[in-house]
Amino acid sequence: MTIVRVTPGTGAETREKALVLATNGGVVLKIGERIEVLRDDGLPVRVIFDKVPDNLRARPTLSVTVNSAHGGTRPATLSYLTPGLGWRADYVALFSEADSKIDVQGWVTLTNSSGTTYDDAKTLLVAGSPSNLSGNNSWAVRRPRPTLAEAGTESGTRERLGDFYLYPITERTTIANLQTKQVSFLDVHGVPAEHGYEYRNVWLGTSETPQSAKSVYRFSTSAKAGLGDQLPAGILRFYMRDKRGDPQFIGENQIDHTPMGSIISLSTGDAFDVKVQPTVLKRTSLGDFAWRTEMRYSLTNALPKSVQVAVLQGGLWGDTTISAESQKSTRRSADVAEWLVTVPANGKIDLTATFMTRY
Amino acid sequence: MRRSLALMLGFVPLGAAAADVAVQREGALAVTIYRAPSRSSEGIDLDDLGGFALVSETRTVSIPEGESRIRFEGVADGIESASAIITGLPGDVLEKNRDARLLSPGALVAATLGRSVMLVRTNRKTGKQTRLPAKILSDAEGGVMFETAEGIEALRCSGLAETFSFITNTDLAATPTLSALVRSPTATTVKVTLSYLAHGFDWTANYVATLSPDSKSMDLGAWVTLANGNGVTFPSAQTQVVAGRINHESGDVQPLDMGEPILARCWPMGTTSDPVEEPVIPRASPFGDSDSNATTFQEVLVTAQRRSYEAVMPIAMSAAQLVQEEQLGDLKLYRVPEHTTLTSRQIKQVRLLDRRDVPVELFYGADLDANQSVESTAAERTLRTRNDAAHHLGLPLPSGRVATFATRKDSTLLLDEVPLRDVAVDEDVEIGVGSSADVQVSAVRETTNVSPRRAVDPPLLRGVLRFSSAVVDDVSRVEIHNASRSAIRFELRLRLDEGTQLIGAEPTPMSRDGRPLFKVVVPGQGSAVIRYRSEHTSVKATHIPL
Numbered sequence: 033m034t035i036v037r038v039t040p041g042t043g044a045e046t047r048e049k050a051l052v053l054a055t056n057g058g059v060v061l062k063i064g065e066r067i068e069v070l071r072d073d074g075l076p077v078r079v080i081f082d083k084v085p086d087n088l089r090a091r092p093t094l095s096v097t098v099n100s101a102h103g104g105t106r107p108a109t110l111s112y113l114t115p116g117l118g119w120r121a122d123y124v125a126l127f128s129e130a131d132s133k134i135d136v137q138g139w140v141t142l143t144n145s146s147g148t149t150y151d152d153a154k155t156l157l158v159a160g161s162p163s164n165l166s167g168n169n170s171w172a173v174r175r176p177r178p179t180l181a182e183a184g185t186e187s188g189t190r191e192r193l194g195d196f197y198l199y200p201i202t203e204r205t206t207i208a209n210l211q212t213k214q215v216s217f218l219d220v221h222g223v224p225a226e227h228g229y230e231y232r233n234v235w236l237g238t239s240e241t242p243q244s245a246k247s248v249y250r251f252s253t254s255a256k257a258g259l260g261d262q263l264p265a266g267i268l269r270f271y272m273r274d275k276r277g278d279p280q281f282i283g284e285n286q287i288d289h290t291p292m293g294s295i296i297s298l299s300t301g302d303a304f305d306v307k308v309q310p311t312v313l314k315r316t317s318l319g320d321f322a323w324r325t326e327m328r329y330s331l332t333n334a335l336p337k338s339v340q341v342a343v344l345q346g347g348l349w350g351d352t353t354i355s356a357e358s359q360k361s362t363r364r365s366a367d368v369a370e371w372l373v374t375v376p377a378n379g380k381i382d383l384t385a386t387f388m389t390r391y
Numbered sequence: 392m393r394r395s396l397a398l399m400l401g402f403v404p405l406g407a408a409a410a411d412v413a414v415q416r417e418g419a420l421a422v423t424i425y426r427a428p429s430r431s432s433e434g435i436d437l438d439d440l441g442g443f444a445l446v447s448e449t450r451t452v453s454i455p456e457g458e459s460r461i462r463f464e465g466v467a468d469g470i471e472s473a474s475a476i477i478t479g480l481p482g483d484v485l486e487k488n489r490d491a492r493l494l495s496p497g498a499l500v501a502a503t504l505g506r507s508v509m510l511v512r513t514n515r516k517t518g519k520q521t522r523l524p525a526k527i528l529s530d531a532e533g534g535v536m537f538e539t540a541e542g543i544e545a546l547r548c549s550g551l552a553e554t555f556s557f558i559t560n561t562d563l564a565a566t567p568t569l570s571a572l573v574r575s576p577t578a579t580t581v582k583v584t585l586s587y588l589a590h591g592f593d594w595t596a597n598y599v600a601t602l603s604p605d606s607k608s609m610d611l612g613a614w615v616t617l618a619n620g621n622g623v624t625f626p627s628a629q630t631q632v633v634a635g636r637i638n639h640e641s642g643d644v645q646p647l648d649m650g651e652p653i654l655a656r657c658w659p660m661g662t663t664s665d666p667v668e669e670p671v672i673p674r675a676s677p678f679g680d681s682d683s684n685a686t687t688f689q690e691v692l693v694t695a696q697r698r699s700y701e702a703v704m705p706i707a708m709s710a711a712q713l714v715q716e717e718q719l720g721d722l723k724l725y726r727v728p729e730h731t732t733l734t735s736r737q738i739k740q741v742r743l744l745d746r747r748d749v750p751v752e753l754f755y756g757a758d759l760d761a762n763q764s765v766e767s768t769a770a771e772r773t774l775r776t777r778n779d780a781a782h783h784l785g786l787p788l789p790s791g792r793v794a795t796f797a798t799r800k801d802s803t804l805l806l807d808e809v810p811l812r813d814v815a816v817d818e819d820v821e822i823g824v825g826s827s828a829d830v831q832v833s834a835v836r837e838t839t840n841v842s843p844r845r846a847v848d849p850p851l852l853r854g855v856l857r858f859s860s861a862v863v864d865d866v867s868r869v870e871i872h873n874a875s876r877s878a879i880r881f882e883l884r885l886r887l888d889e890g891t892q893l894i895g896a897e898p899t900p901m902s903r904d905g906r907p908l909f910k911v912v913v914p915g916q917g918s919a920v921i922r923y924r925s926e927h928t929s930v931k932a933t934h935i936p937l
Binding site for chain 1: 421423425428445447472473474475476484485486487488489490491492504505514515516517519528529530536541542543544545548549550551586588631633634635636637638639640658659660661662663664665717718719720721722723724787812813815816817818889890892902904905928
């Protein structure tokens, strides 16, 4: 390489050819017979390279070596998988309390952080979770509360590929680097939705303060009285109008890929005014490894209307039975008992149950 | 087709042929602030706000016929773009975009890659500039290389003052831009409403309880403390806060452009006179970081307690300035009565409530594990009241912090500051007001009796295992000593182990939340004793040697 020493002040330049001996910590040069450290004295020295080595590029580059019988221009197609591009769905649901209906809009949200802009691209979105060993499947996170209450059995008109649903973007679009793009795919109005409350208690869960019940919305994705579509995984945001008629956000939740005809039950958050206080009243050993557990669930409702709360007691392992209860329960599964309790307006009600367990 | 062609030729990120319409913010603005879903009752830190807000604004837009890109400027920095809802646009909304690629020195170099620039060198002494044409060979990520007629060089590695003068004009924006691509059948002027969720907001309730000298009632006032950590100001906004815990998914990761600087990445620059670097080991300071709370008070009260004093003094306000509460589904919405300007990086307080003469019961208490010996510990002081009209309350109390003050002549003293959960109407409220060294509690186990029972051989493991059980009978005593002049109410809550039963006690306990609760009155400068007997069955498995 060539080094150019620049005299400070005058700007006079002296040129010399140099050979690089090492680049450990500093650059050691051989200039003629002398050995020097580059810019050891801090004075300006320009380093000029004759050429860029062939294997160094401005940006990461993929190349192919071809052996062609004759030269010429021909079209070539390059296909590859890339991380950094992803999509999910975003839903906006406006809940009307008066007639218990929701309007739902669905948007496909596409993000590009791959470092490249894709100009004027024909874009096809695939819903489902194809395995890709290099990518991490962010939807595989276990939900603390299942959102799919009942899996559907209907087929829609969406294009399918194997078991994946395809969402083509109708017009060619430019996906710029670091862009978030949204394209509408669903817009339905007046779908019936139920609003209720749910409280899940763990086995021997006891609390000294009342705990908020979850506020739960339930609706169908069926063609009849439902959204009438498959729902790709994403976030569903609930809005509701305040007293002045302005929509306000009231909570959101994630949904998984949902087939058509399913029933979705989503919790948007905690209810301020509907609370449950679970209490282990008494736990008695009956000998021979059997126990009797008396539970009380105090339900309170500070709303001016009566509400129905689903109280779920989980952890009923083995052959646990309920020997006494203040109202009839149903078994959601061997492990979970459910009571549908109606709490009067501005009222309080106690639910009691006695469990017989063995171990 | 016109648009597709233009896109293929140009490098403009979006819709080259689409008319670009920038919309300034104007008109009605509404901000609803939600608290962090899992926030502890800590104070508010502008740099770390876990809550979020729903921002709604109305803008007037003139839209030309055909395709146009409507750019919304001045949205909050923390916008969650996927949540944006745009209503009122004519025709089809083809797509909504948020472009996070920003104009930065690094982006400028990247956009000029392979193109001509002017290299400018300045003589540090004379100030004389030399300009010569150059071409950029690499982007800023790994240091900038350029080529001139002389050869290839690395930017700013020579020690000379050198820089580029760019000729290219890029299309990059200064802040992330939200835009909508619309196709309108006619040219028209419409009112567009944009609403979106944005993080970098939070709010909390700050309660101030002032205890009366006889400790029988308190005045309760509260502030809504709301914060905007964004770099954007919301002028004259209708402001609301929402109480209650709602789900908010944090998985919304948006592409973020940090803006790359142009860094000189050169060859190793070590010289022969470099000192050998010694690793720096951070050491913990016994006093922590120096605490320079340079708040000056007119009068300084020194309390022998370890808490920082925040100046939250009760201020009497007229009722008209209180926030207005309304029910929003299962949440509570509080409206700031007048439009307010929420400036960037601001904390603001609005009055939530003012209640006078709330009857309270002050009691001393301890929460002990049954049959554990405990050396003398100070009893906890707690104020108890009920959130109903009889107690001059009866309104939802959103969670936050309660600072309790005691009045002493004309000054007030901080007793304690504790978190408060969301309290609905008709619920009991308990507020901790510190511990009292004057009331000491100790517990001791007096006797233990073990009466063995008949051993049991389990059917399947007969001859292998034998279970022997015994009934264990314990008597324990709890003593409360009161050094103050007046009699106090004392409550002892016992935590019994699984299967342990209380079979006798003096005085007779009540049961609350499934646990025994003893209520006693301890006379002034006197003592009280609680004695209880409990029983449980202890089981032991032993191997039977073959």
